[in-house]
Amino acid sequence: QVQLVESGGGLVQAGGSLSLSCIASGRTFTGYAVAWFRQAPGKEREFVAAIRWSNIYTYYAEHVRGRFTISRDAAKNTVALQMNSLKPEDTAVYYCAAKIVPLVTGPDQYNYWGQGTQVTVSS
Secondary structure (H helix, E strand, O other): OOEEEEEOOEEEEOOOOEEEEEEEEOOOOOOEEEEEEEEOOOOOOEEEEEEEOOOOEEEEOOOOEOOEEEEEEOOOOEEEEEEOOOOHHHOEEEEEEEEEOOOOOOHHHOOEEOOOEEEEEEO
16 A cells, blocks of 8 residues: 655745645555646646656656656655746645556546645745
């Protein structure tokens, strides 16, 4: 059983930066793909970015490419999401999710989820 805990959300002005972190307990991320999703009020949960733990392959949604960076720290068994040049439309609850590889973008295929962390970007 994998348990995920996110941290690092908060309130930031447009153009600012935030860094989210996802730590796993119960097992390591070896053999897993780890992704970040987000869900704004009244909207469906959408894919943001993902990383394949073994070879550090990364993939981004078009609307965050070039602004967000996903990375992993093997020693700490964590996955981070560095968010730069934030926009008001990035406001959402951000979730960390994990599944055994392959890396996919559909939320329904992820088995393990964190509780989410709120990110609010003011204009």
